[in-house]
Amino acid sequence: MAMRKYVTKKKRFLHGGDYNPDQWLDRPDILAEDLEFMRLSKTNTFSLGIFAWSALEPSEGEYEFGWLDDLFETIHNNGGNIILATPSGAKPSWMVKKYPEIRRVTSKREQELQGRRHNHCFTSPVYREKTAQMNRKLAERYGQHPALLMWHVSNEYGGECHCNQCQAAFREWLKEKYGNDLEKLNKAWWTSFWSHRYGEWDEIESPSPLGEHEMHGLVLDWKRFVTDQTISFYENEAAPLRELTPEVPITVNFMADTDELIPFQALDYSKFAEHVDVISWDAYPAWHKEGVSTADLAMRVGFVDDLYRSLKQQPFLLMESTPSGVNWHGVNKTKRPGMHLLSSMQMLAHGSDSILYFQWRKSRGSSEKLHGAVVDHDRDPNNRVFQDVTEVGEVLERLQDVVGSFREAEVAILYDWNNHWALQEIQGFSKETLRYPQTAQEHYRYFWEHDIPVDVITEKHDFLNYKVLVAPMLYMLPIAMQERLKAFVDAGGTLVTTYITGIVDENDLTYLGGWPEIMQEICGVKLGETDTFYPSDTNRITYAGQTFEVKDYAALLTVTNGEVLATYLDDFYKDTPAVTRHAFGKGHTYVIGARTEQAFHEMLYKEITDKIGIGAPFAIEHEKGVSVQVRMADETAYVFVMNFTEEEQTIRLPFQLEDMITQQKEEGQVRLEKYAVRVYVHKGI
Numbered sequence: 001m002a003m004r005k006y007v008t009k010k011k012r013f014l015h016g017g018d019y020n021p022d023q024w025l026d027r028p029d030i031l032a033e034d035l036e037f038m039r040l041s042k043t044n045t046f047s048l049g050i051f052a053w054s055a056l057e058p059s060e061g062e063y064e065f066g067w068l069d070d071l072f073e074t075i076h077n078n079g080g081n082i083i084l085a086t087p088s089g090a091k092p093s094w095m096v097k098k099y100p101e102i103r104r105v106t107s108k109r110e111q112e113l114q115g116r117r118h119n120h121c122f123t124s125p126v127y128r129e130k131t132a133q134m135n136r137k138l139a140e141r142y143g144q145h146p147a148l149l150m151w152h153v154s155n156e157y158g159g160e161c162h163c164n165q166c167q168a169a170f171r172e173w174l175k176e177k178y179g180n181d182l183e184k185l186n187k188a189w190w191t192s193f194w195s196h197r198y199g200e201w202d203e204i205e206s207p208s209p210l211g212e213h214e215m216h217g218l219v220l221d222w223k224r225f226v227t228d229q230t231i232s233f234y235e236n237e238a239a240p241l242r243e244l245t246p247e248v249p250i251t252v253n254f255m256a257d258t259d260e261l262i263p264f265q266a267l268d269y270s271k272f273a274e275h276v277d278v279i280s281w282d283a284y285p286a287w288h289k290e291g292v293s294t295a296d297l298a299m300r301v302g303f304v305d306d307l308y309r310s311l312k313q314q315p316f317l318l319m320e321s322t323p324s325g326v327n328w329h330g331v332n333k334t335k336r337p338g339m340h341l342l343s344s345m346q347m348l349a350h351g352s353d354s355i356l357y358f359q360w361r362k363s364r365g366s367s368e369k370l371h372g373a374v375v376d377h378d379r380d381p382n383n384r385v386f387q388d389v390t391e392v393g394e395v396l397e398r399l400q401d402v403v404g405s406f407r408e409a410e411v412a413i414l415y416d417w418n419n420h421w422a423l424q425e426i427q428g429f430s431k432e433t434l435r436y437p438q439t440a441q442e443h444y445r446y447f448w449e450h451d452i453p454v455d456v457i458t459e460k461h462d463f464l465n466y467k468v469l470v471a472p473m474l475y476m477l478p479i480a481m482q483e484r485l486k487a488f489v490d491a492g493g494t495l496v497t498t499y500i501t502g503i504v505d506e507n508d509l510t511y512l513g514g515w516p517e518i519m520q521e522i523c524g525v526k527l528g529e530t531d532t533f534y535p536s537d538t539n540r541i542t543y544a545g546q547t548f549e550v551k552d553y554a555a556l557l558t559v560t561n562g563e564v565l566a567t568y569l570d571d572f573y574k575d576t577p578a579v580t581r582h583a584f585g586k587g588h589t590y591v592i593g594a595r596t597e598q599a600f601h602e603m604l605y606k607e608i609t610d611k612i613g614i615g616a617p618f619a620i621e622h623e624k625g626v627s628v629q630v631r632m633a634d635e636t637a638y639v640f641v642m643n644f645t646e647e648e649q650t651i652r653l654p655f656q657l658e659d660m661i662t663q664q665k666e667e668g669q670v671r672l673e674k675y676a677v678r679v680y681v682h683k684g685i
Contacts, residue, residue, distance in 0.1 A: 004404030004633045005314050007278045007353060008149050008249060010081060011403055013396040014045040017357030017374065018320065021048070022055035023364070025067055033379065034361065035078050040381050041374060042393020045081040046360065047319070049138070050155050051117065053087035057134065059094050065141055076147035083251075084142055086237055088131045089155035090117040095130060102127040105163035107208045118158055122233040123165040131233075136240035143245035151241050151250045152319070153234060156282065158255070158266050160226045162206050171201050173225045188507040189217030216425050216508040223421045227268040231275055238275075249277035253319040254308060258284045258329070261300035262437035263307055265424075268417040270458035273311035281308050282320035282358070287343065288333050294675075295625040295644040298346060299448045302627070303441045305350035306407075307415060307456035315404060318347045320358040323392075324372035324385045334372070338675030340388040341395065342642055345677045349629035349640035353403050355392055395661050399679060402660075405633035409453040410614050413444050414471040416459055422476040422508050429500065429532045433552040436473050443470050443496070445598060446605040451616035451628040463488040467612050472498040472592075478506040482518040489522050490585030494608060497523070498592045499530055499555040523589045524562025524582030530555045531571070540569040541578040541594060544607075548600040554578070555593040565604075568594070579604070618682070621652035626672065639680040643672040657682060 008014065016038070024030040038046075048071060049056065057063050075082055096103060096114040104119040105111045112119050120127050142148055160166075178185045182198060191197040196215060198204055206222050207213040238250055252272065255264040263269065273279060285301050287294065309316050321343075325334040335343070344355045359368070361375040374389050381387075420436050440456075447454045455466070459481060463469055469488055474481075474497065482502070489495050502519045504510050514520075515527040531554040533539075539550040543566035556573050562582035567575055578593045590608070609615065617630045618639050625645035631638045639657070643649050649672045656667035657680040672678070 005406065006404045007315050007317065009247075010149060012044065012400060013348075013403055014081070014149075014317065014354035014356060015393050015396050016043040016045040016080070017047060017360050018050055019046040019048055019360040020051070020363070021071055022052045022067065024361075025055070030361075034375070035074055037375055037381055037386075038075075038078060038080060041386060041390045042397065043374070043389070044079065045083060045149060045354070045356065046075060047083040047085055047152050047356065049087055050085040050152065051087060051090040053090060053134070054092040056087060057092065060098065063137065068142075072142060072145055072147050076145070080147065081149040082145075082147045083150050083152045084138060084148055085152035086131065086135045086138065086154055086241075088120070088127075088134075088237060091120050091127070099124075099126045101163070101165070104159065104161040105166070107160075107162050107206070108210055109162060109208065111163070118156065121161040121163050121165060122229050123161065123163070123169045128233065128236045131237050132240055135237055136244070139241050139244040143241075143248065148245075148248060150278065151238075151245070151248055152280075153237050153241070153250055153252050156253055156255050157230050157234065158264070160266075162208065166229070167206060169229060170206055170222065170225050171204055173228065174204065174221065175201065177221070188509070189215055189221075190509060191215070214425075214427070216422070219425050220418070220421055220508050224268070224418070226266070227271055230267055231272055234272075235275060251278040251280045251317065251319070252276050254279065254281040256281065256283065256304045258286065260438060261285055261297065261304060262441070263304055263415070263417075265417070265420060265437075269308070269311065270417060270460055274460075278314075278317055279308050279311050280317035280319035280354075283318060283347065284320075284322060284326055285343065286329050286333070287335055287339050290331070293625075294646065295627075298627060298642070298644040299445055300441055301343075301346060302350055302448050302629075303413075303444045303456060305347065305352070306444075306454050309351035309407070310455040310457050310461070315351050315353040315406065317354040317356070318352045319354070319356050321347075321355065322372035323357055323374055323389045327368060327371040332370075335388070336675070337384070338673075340385075341392055342644070342675045342677050344392045345395075345640055345679065346627070346629075346642055348399070348402065349627075349631065349642065351407055351631065355396065357389070398660055398663070399638075401636075401681070402631060402638045402679075405631040405636075405638055407453050407629070407631055408617075409455040410467045411447055411452055412455045412457045412461070412463070412466040412469050413440055414459070414469060414474070415440055415456050416474065416476070418506070419474055419476045422504060423473070425508075426475070429530065429553070433533075434473075434500075439472050439498075439595070442598065443472050443601065446601050448627065449624060450609075451618070451620070451630075452609065452614060453617065453630065459484075463493065464491055466493065467614060468494045468496070468608060470496045471501070472496075474501045475503050476506065476508065477502040477504075477516070477519070479516070479518070482516055486518055486522050486584075489587035489589050492586035494588050494590070494612060495522070496590045496592065496608070499527075499553045499594060502527065520560060522582070522584045523580070523591050524560055524584070525577070525580050525591055526558040526560060527591070527593075528556040528558060531573070539571055539594070541566045541596065541600070542569055543579060543600060544603060546603070549597045550578075550594040551597070552595040554595075557591065557593045562591070565590075619654055623649055625649065626651060635684060637682045639678075639682060641672070641678040641680065643674065643676045646674050648673050653680075
């Protein structure tokens with residue numbers, strides 16, 4: 001049974017968010033009002049200093065900490081906690097004027113002007129020196145303050161710089177990777193194509209639309225370098241914090257693509273996770289978006305939650321969210337009544353120990369003055385949004401026993417950033433329909449809809465901890481990974497793989513001689529050519545007496561030692577295998593050759609889970625659109641039941657349970673109104 005693990009110094013749900021008092025230093029009435037509103041809204045934790053460099057150091061060497069001193073004391077006396085940020089995400093103008101080399105250079109080799117944010121050079125010795133200096137002063141001044149809960153290093157790292165300093169750093173990174181052997185690099189990048197072989201290291205440039213950007217090995221290594229160099233910049237920031245406050249945990253707020261709710265792609269978070277103490281991320285789902293059902297969006301949020309929770313196998317923090325709307329979606333729709341509590345509870349259900357917002361108070365001017373906030377321009381604690389936040393705060397106080405509990409899973413979905421980068425540059429199949437993260441989410445859907453816990457893992461995790469491993473579209477599949485998959489199946493695991501798998505190695509070089517021998521051995525098939533569809537193309541497969549539509553991709557499979565489960569019904573490959581199963585060692589491997597409709601996943605994964613004996617950890621009957629997620633600790637189950645539909649739903653409880661929110665006991669049939677949520681507690685599991 002999982003034991004509790006607390007990721008911060010306080011055993012409480014964190015509720016609050018990004019607070020920017022530096023924007024209101026000339027308004028003491030506003031600052032006093034904030035403290036009263038914090039009490040009214042049941043908030044307890046505030047992130048300070050995220051973009052406050054010019055307020056902390058208005059000119060070089062001139063520091064003004066008095067305003068921050070006051071905030072530490074007043075928030076602490078108010079019973080609150082502080083997550084103190086380092087301000088490197090937005091550099092001050094005086095610094096850019098004196099040290100212009102810290103400005104970022106684009107892939108077109110244009111140096112950016114001062115402005116916006118996240119546009120510094122992450123290689124610049126000057127900027128590294130300045131950030132380390134600032135962070136040391138913050139740690140010296142506030143590191144032992146009782147209000148300090150954790151460090152929030154920078155903000156939403158991202159982007160890349162192509163300046164001369166970064167070019168030199170990239171070449172040094174390549175020398176280390178390839179053992180200072182330029183010929184080894186030439187072979188890995190296949191530079192003989194188009195006669196692009198390098199004769200000297202200084203001939204190598206980062207990818208650019210003005211020059212080389214179709215050499216896949218170069219592009220892939222550049223993306224890897226950007227991750228490593230960003231981590232290096234972060235470590236430079238974190239060094240004085242770890243030296244002076246080793247007991248204070250450090251986080252970096254990760255992100256997700258907000259249009260489709262898929263993992264952020266520019267950095268390999270599986271590597272970054274090794275360098276932080278706590279995973280936190282900024283979630284901004286576009287609830288009520290036209291053409292997307294609430295349940296579908298909730299499934300995608302659950303996938304990202306489960307990925308970020310799984311990175312360190314411990315609770316994570318929701319560092320940013322909005323209590324209402326945002327200002328940068330195509331249509332900035334506000335949350336409907338009930339959605340704020342429901343969406344907050346979903347975060348808890350998948351492993352978050354916080355509900356934090358951007359932002360506490362709306363800015364009066366500039367780009368985020370219309371972004372959602374706890375305190376609106378009307379300064380009215382009686383408005384709907386403020387009351388929604390207060391409701392969440394009240395609920396969190398009733399759920400304190402959930403803090404530190406965890407989710408245990410027997411099923412894992414394998415997700416790989418390098419694989420996605422390679423697919424982005426593939427120049428084959430159809431770029432419009434490859435959609436690797438979305439495909440992984442479609443395989444995740446069955447388990448989410450059937451309340452089966454899932455860890456979304458990376459290649460850094462131990463596969464042997466799971467009974468089922470789903471690994472769709474592993475286009476990039478190094479030999480070492482193939483060996484690990486083989487060991488997993490041989491030990492008794494069930495592997496599910498798909499079309500567009502095992503085509504290239506870690507250097508994005510294709511395998512010669514057909515599908516890799518290890519994959520043939522464990523799958524009992526050979527993966528042949530892949531038919532790529534136009535949107536109007538169709539095919540069908542027949543499986544277990546039923547017919548299912550095929551879209552986008554259909555791979556031709558040749559069975560060598562496997563069992564055919566489904567065959568194609570149309571086109572020149574009619575009657576050939578579409579889905580196979582093979583017994584290998586103590587386990588089984590399934591190969592899905594075609595992209596099918598969700599109804600096929602429903603049947604196949606039901607067969608797999610029934611055969612292995614995997615099911616929901618807590619059986620509550622419900623219809624689609626209702627999600628049941630469980631956190632467990634100390635022989636206690638915390639059961640979150642959430643209605644992600646626009647209609648009333650009825651659930652059936654297996655026995656009498658107490659709802660921690662209402663503190664009422666319920667049994668039998670229970671009606672859930674639109675967007676309703678229950679959190680049941682059951683002890684003695």
